[in-house]
Structures are given as structure tokens and as C-alpha cells.
Amino acid sequence: MKKTILLLFVLFSSIALYAQELRCNVTVSAQRIQGANRQLFRTMQSDIYEFMNNRKWTEHAFTYDEKIRCNILIRLDEQISADEFKGSIQVQLTRPVFNSSYETTVLNIKDNDFRCTYQEFQPLEFNETSNRDNLTNILAFYAYVILGFDYDTFSPEGGTPYFEKAQAIVNNSQNAREQGWKAFESERNRYWLIENVLNKSYSAFRSCMYTYHRQGLDIMAEKPEEGRANIAESLRDIQTVFRRRPSLYILQMFFDAKADELVNVFSKSFPDERNRVMAILEEVDPSNGSKYEKIAESEGF
Known part of the structure; x- marks a missing residue:
């Protein structure tokens, strides 16, 4: 009996140790498509969930608690044919902050160039060297982007191997008939996302991601002033990138x-720090100026 219990313990420990990397919530919404088979979209949602969560994306071992938390929302607006759909995909990545119950949003992307072919009960197959299936190409692309950004927040440019895998998908999709993969189609699509991230001219952006999260948020529970100061310093990296090219997608x-x-x-910051941060934010992100006014209006310390 003891041997059986020990064997089961080892078995379940091994499963937990080598669990897949993503804890991805998936929602497929097709409310704008009238008269369609609703079960088809429920099956699509289930298949995408299995694809994202049950595939091994890295060579690293993850425990269940270490899984990367993310969300995918697919809105299907148009049914082009019996098995082809068009809409948008929104991708969110969150990350726990050390020594706290707080989760920070690392990514919140909405991609309006979502077009796919889906046949119910046909397995979703991803081929790293071809562009035969746009649905799995998009899903795999964002899986690697999620991994890349998550790893970047824990070590300097730690996500490079996964960004390079995402770039390979972009390269393989240059002949795809669907939009979202090519430079000339838009300044803010999958091509430019990965180009911006891997372009050495904008490497300060990735420095910001590491400093902001690992040296900023992660130490704020124990050293709030130091953590906040490091986040303020990380914004100088964003300012550097902005001054090089203000219209970058990654900004x-x-x-x-x-x-x-x-x-x-920064609403809880010191006056001089608030002023310095406000000056940067007003320069690099004027579209959110009304939000940042709350920093100036706060009493701070």
C-alpha cells in the first residue's frame, strides 16, 4: 500500500513539475453572426483552449503555480463562408508581483486582423515551417509573444528565444493571403510588433520591461520608495525610445x-518625483494626459 501511495505521489509530482507553461483563459464570441450554429463556436473555444494550454511551448519545467496567466478574447464579426471567419483577437498577459496579491498587466493587445478557417472536429495543427493554417499561426505567434514578454520581466532580454520564434512565424507568413503579417499593411500589426521588440535600436524598451517589473514592482512590498524610484527610472528608457521614433507600436x-x-x-509619490514622472508622461503619452493629471492632483507624501 505504501509503495502504491509513493508511486502515485511521484507520478503526480512529475505531472506538476512538467506542466505546460500557459494558464490561458479563452473566450470566443460570435454574437454578431446571425443564424450560425452556436455549438460550432463553443467547440472552437474548447479547441483553442486545448491548443494554448496543452501544448509544450518551451523546454523549461513549470509547476502549476508558475504557469503564465493570460487571456484570449476572439470576437468573430463576420462569417465569410461555411468555415471561414473574420474578426479580432485581444491578448492579455498578467504577472503576479512578488510578496503581494497584486497582478500587473504586462500586455493588452487588440489585433483587428483576425481571419481564420475552422472546421469543427478537425484538430488544430501548427507547423513551425509553413503558413498553411492562419488560425494556429496567430495563436502560436501570440503564445510566443506572451512567453517573450513574461520572460523579459524576470531577466534582461530573457524572452529573446520566444520573440525569435514569433518572428519566424511572421517570416513564414509573408505569402499568406490574410492580413496582419506584412510591413506594408499597417504600422501596428504582428509584423511591426515583433520588429519593434527585436530591433536593437529600441532595446531600451526591453530594459524598461525588466526594470519596471523586477526591480520596481517586485520590491515595492518591502521597499516602496526604492521600487517606485526604479519604475520612474525605467520611464526614461521609454522616453529614449520615444525620442528615437514616437510612433512605435510597442510604445x-x-x-x-x-x-x-x-x-x-505615482499618486503615492513625493512631489519632486511626481513632477519628474509627469514631465516624461506628458511628453511620451499625451493621449492619456487626462489620466495622468490625477498624479499631479494627488496629495502623495
Whole structure:
């Protein structure tokens, strides 16, 4: 009996140790498509969930608690044919902050170039060297982007191997008929996302991601002033990138994820630090200026 219990313990420990990397919530919404088979979309949601969560994306071992938390929301707006759909995909990545119950939003991307073919009960198959299936190409691309950004927040440029895998998917999709993969189609699509991240001219952005999270948020529970100061310093990296090219897609992505959080962090800051941060934010993210006014209006310390 003891041997059986020990064997089961070892078995379940091994499963936990080598669990897949993502804890991904998936929602497929097709409310705008009238008269369609609703069960088809429920099956699609289930298949995408299995694809994201049951595939091994890295060579690293993850425990269940270490899984990367993310959300995918697919809105299908149009049924082009019996098995082809068009809409958008929104991808969110969150990350726990050390020594706290707080989770920070690392990514919040909405991609309007979502178009796919899906046949119910056909397995979702991803081929790293081809562009035969746009649905799995998009899903795999964002899986690697999620991994890349998560790893970047724990070690300097730690996500490079996964960003390079995402770049390979972009390269393989240059002949795809679907949009979202090519430079000339838009300045803010999957091509430019990965180009911006891996472009050495904008490497200060990735420095910011590490400093902001690992040296900033992660130490704020024990050293709030030091953590906040490091976050303020990380914004200088964003300023450097902005002055090099103000229209970068990754800058929009950063503030889409962080604008509200920055207000919360620096509303409790010292006056001189608030002023320095406000000066940077007013320059690099004027579209959220009304939000940042709350920093100036706060009493702080």
C-alpha cells in the first residue's frame, strides 16, 4: 500500500513539475453572426483552449503555480463562408508581483486582423515551417509573444528565444493571403510588433520591461520608495525610445497596459518625483494626459 501511495505521489509530482507553461483563459464570441450554429463556436473555444494550454511551448519545467496567466478574447464579426471567419483577437498577459496579491498587466493587445478557417472536429495543427493554417499561426505567434514578454520581466532580454520564434512565424507568413503579417499593411500589426521588440535600436524598451517589473514592482512590498524610484527610472528608457521614433507600436502597447497602473503607483509619490514622472508622461503619452493629471492632483507624501 505504501509503495502504491509513493508511486502515485511521484507520478503526480512529475505531472506538476512538467506542466505546460500557459494558464490561458479563452473566450470566443460570435454574437454578431446571425443564424450560425452556436455549438460550432463553443467547440472552437474548447479547441483553442486545448491548443494554448496543452501544448509544450518551451523546454523549461513549470509547476502549476508558475504557469503564465493570460487571456484570449476572439470576437468573430463576420462569417465569410461555411468555415471561414473574420474578426479580432485581444491578448492579455498578467504577472503576479512578488510578496503581494497584486497582478500587473504586462500586455493588452487588440489585433483587428483576425481571419481564420475552422472546421469543427478537425484538430488544430501548427507547423513551425509553413503558413498553411492562419488560425494556429496567430495563436502560436501570440503564445510566443506572451512567453517573450513574461520572460523579459524576470531577466534582461530573457524572452529573446520566444520573440525569435514569433518572428519566424511572421517570416513564414509573408505569402499568406490574410492580413496582419506584412510591413506594408499597417504600422501596428504582428509584423511591426515583433520588429519593434527585436530591433536593437529600441532595446531600451526591453530594459524598461525588466526594470519596471523586477526591480520596481517586485520590491515595492518591502521597499516602496526604492521600487517606485526604479519604475520612474525605467520611464526614461521609454522616453529614449520615444525620442528615437514616437510612433512605435510597442510604445502604444506599453501604455495600453500600464497607464492606469502608473497613476496608482505615482499618486503615492513625493512631489519632486511626481513632477519628474509627469514631465516624461506628458511628453511620451499625451493621449492619456487626462489620466495622468490625477498624479499631479494627488496629495502623495
